[in-house]
Amino acid sequence: MVERAGVVQWRVSLAEIENDGPFSDFTGYDRTIVPLAGRGFRLSGGDAAPIVLAQNFVPQRFDGGWSPLCELIDRPVQALNALSLRATQSHTLAIHTSTVGAAFAACAQVRYVIALRDDALVSLPGEREARRIAFRDTLRIDGAQAADVAGASAHAVIAIISLETVSISPNG
DSSP: OOTTTTEEEEEEEEEESOEEEOOOOTTTTEEEEEEESOEEEEETTTTTTEEEEOOOOOOOOEEETTTEEEEEEEEEOEEEEEEEEETTTTEEEEESSSOOOOOOOSSOSSSEEEEEEEEEEETTTTTTSSSEEEEOOOOEEEOOOOOOESSSTTOEEEEEEEEEEEOTTTOO
């Protein structure tokens, strides 16, 4: 979580959802959630169409101001959350599987690589060997630098979360 002037700019977290209940209201934020373990859940309420997240490792993005009722398909569920303050930040959350890997260009200001199933290997420019990120560990990469990410096994699942500051024009 990063704050500026007492306001959370963005947050990345792992959550254990054990019971049905309302999601927190994060008005002004964009939110992406990814089920990691369990049989998933259903989000419903308000004017938005219900969303069923019944497949692990499939991200779903929605307005953080929507505070739906979460109904678990079965208990418990583990989920990865990414939130960014829409006025100042933007985020993407991508899931990569297997040893094929993903290369990303030097563009995001902050990047998180999270090993969601098995280990991940991250190669950064200027480093002789790839870094091994253990299951459920996270590597934060600051600054705009390129990297190659791959699973350490054929069953690996890796999340890459990229965060950028939103450019605000002087005219509004």
